[in-house]
Amino acid sequence: METKQFPDNFLWGVATSAYQIEGAPLADGAGPSDWHQFTRENGRIVDGGNGDVACDHYNRYDDDIRLIAELGVGAYRFSVSWSRIFPQGVGPKNPKGLDFYDRLVDGLLARGIEPFLTLHHWDLPAALAARGGWLNRDSSEWFGEYAHTLFRALKDRVRFWTTHNEPWVVMHNGYVKGVHPPGRADLSQAATTAHNLLRAHGRAVQAFRADPTGKIGVVVNLEPKDPASGDPRDIAAANAADAYMNRFFLDPLLLGSYPKELPPLFGAAWPAFPEDDMRLIREPFDYLGVNYYTRSVNRADPAVAPDGAAPVRQQDSTYTEMGWEVHSQGLARTLLWLKQRYGDIALFVTENGAAFADPPEERGAIRDHARVDYLRGHLRAAHQAIGEGVNLQGYFVWSLFDNFEWTFGYTKRFGVLGVDFATQRRTPKLSAEFYRETVGSRGRNLFT
Template sequence: MSSASRDTVLPSGLRWSAATSAIQIEGSPSDDGGGRSIWDDFVDVPGAVRDASTPQRACDSYRHPEADVALVADLGIDRYRFSIPWARVQPDGRGPASTAALDHYSRFVDALLEVGATPFPTLYHWEMPSAVESDGGWLVRDTAERFADYVAIVADRLGDRVTHWYTLNEPAMTTLQGYGTGALAPARPLLFHALPTVHPQLLAHAYAAEALRSRGATAVGLVNNHTRVLPLTASREDLVAATMYDTLHNGLFSEPLLAGEYPDLEAFGLPPMPVLDGELARIAASIDFYGINFYNPTTVTAADPAGPLPFEIVPTPEAPVTGFGPEWPIVPGALRDLLVDLHRRHPHMPPVIIGENGASFPEPDGAVRIDDAERIDYLAEHIAAVGEAMAAGVPVEEYTVWSLLDNWEWADGFTQRFGLVHVDFTTGERTPKASYDWYRDAIARTRTAVAIERSVQ
């Protein structure tokens, strides 16, 4: 690790945050009187989770939230991103809310405010009630209205203290991996027949935004997973494949929100989105900020014409990788390029929030202090890339590390560790890593530098 990484002063003008999600750290709602979620169904399928683990307890954060609040306080971040699981609040995805669940999140919001961290909840981090999925999930429009009802319940209870909200997390991955390949819950491998899940998700976001604003919200946005798509070669076939993948992963969600229209799917031989009059206008008016999760670029080549898909994701040449291997290459400049290109295409875009950025690396399971130099370098270089994008005019206002804690990593179970804080999943013991100290100290140094600069002006 370079000494420059250890002594980093971060770009000024940014707010600093860290993120988690409920099922990944709290455990399954169904173990605490909540409803069954699509992840309960997913883990019941033999072989679905890499290490055959379940999120039954995860980091035990639902029962011991005070441990996480203490870490947030010591870290000194401006905001803390967490999620509220639909199945915990509305076990059947409709009808009365769980008073116990709302009481819990009310106390948690108060605890964050007491330590000076702005609560920034996500209202859907892939935690769909099984009952909603059995009624069609994101393939049907009715889910958008049911989601808005749930959002209104949460906002009625927390809206007097919470004014900043994420609605949906990474709808692109819900479409591509949840309903497209089936790699994530609800594990429905529909390939291109998954595309009808796009519009109900964006409608759900728009309806939720309206419900939140009517209850005092001042900042509402959707956060999507974005990737910089790179063709493997300059051949026409690879360029076409990369363009198509870029449209499906990025454009299907960014364009309706930032330009008020869907990309031309018919150019790829795909049916258009089923849009009714006025819906695109509601979607385009629904964001106060645009959230971007970024982990890695994606290199694409043309696939065998006889295969199920016209593109293939391949390793990025000469790029180092995270614990996920070649599918997660490390190219910090790809984040800068993605941000600059998005702003070039949408010069009047709203403020940008980096809602997640981080990396997993192999680490021991038992409680131990870890000098995670690779993670520090990853974070420092990606934050520098954000600074370069800001210098080029991109209106980035906030940066968020994924994740505060090691957690249950979906289909990879407990085999991937993203945390600034190591978690022993047997005992629940939390041990801050070197990256935790680095992020805390870098934030403090940056605030001191900004204060000095202002004092001499």
């Protein structure tokens, strides 16, 4: 009988982001980010928390690299704080900020860990936010300058680069729901933000191609949008939700046009974009990162803007602490859908994980069986997709640590390593041991 396992060259990793773990946001000449300011607005964060300390990774990175190495993974996905490099967003750079990432990259390589670097994981220099942020057409040039600086500094050692992480969330939560910076709810601003994020991606890819080494991509969050019933209204709502979330960024990047459903959904709030912009947006890139957590079952509800799709909770399903349905088969569906719609593009699962209420520590370990079950099911789905011809080249667990979970503060825990935020002590969870075994066996343990 053939043994089931992942390919020999499959890249196993763990993932984090700068503002969620680094702490020390103003250290060594760094400028504030929009998230640094946003967390100081009353009522924005559930528990009143912020990223001032977080996991104190800025000061503990060397020990944290050791913990990553102990997991046996081959890669570490992290993001750079733009405002550490350019305190004003543009202009004079901050050498000490750049030095931190220089040391981090060298430390990873010394332990045989591939750096997988993200340029933008939601945090924007506050100085640029004050100039309109992603609403400003100049944002693509700002981002290009920032990207070029990082390329010059680290491209001799970093092979894998990501422009944006989940640009849809920046648009939707910042400009539709108003729950992330800058806290607005204006559809016309949302569409412009999305367009400029795409233009910024294209400009960074252009800068990257000046030195043809390494690979660059973009990371999107995707989830199947299923209708709640066979009612044509529910089917139409699910299709609209799919266009709004899953295809909003992918169609321009890979097909050269926005989904035809978007202008009617936005109505008068859909701007007229210059035709030449699409050439910049369609700059060829090397891989697509997929962040997958759940699926959404939708019923028609005109009160939900802009897609008219209201999620429906499934009675027989398990849900995480985030209120997300555990639906591992949706990962295989998503990866196969990408191949069918966009072709044989190289794919990475760049985030996959779950927030659960972990049990108390017992004899130095946290026995998070629910997270282990979640990861096992999704890893099996990833293996299934490879067997069905998907060009999936790697998988990253979200997250390495319990961390600052944006507007949820410290109330949601995704980590395979637990963190006592009062003492900064890291504690391996059962999920860390499970993942170590998975990496070491190339997934054979998933099927025994």
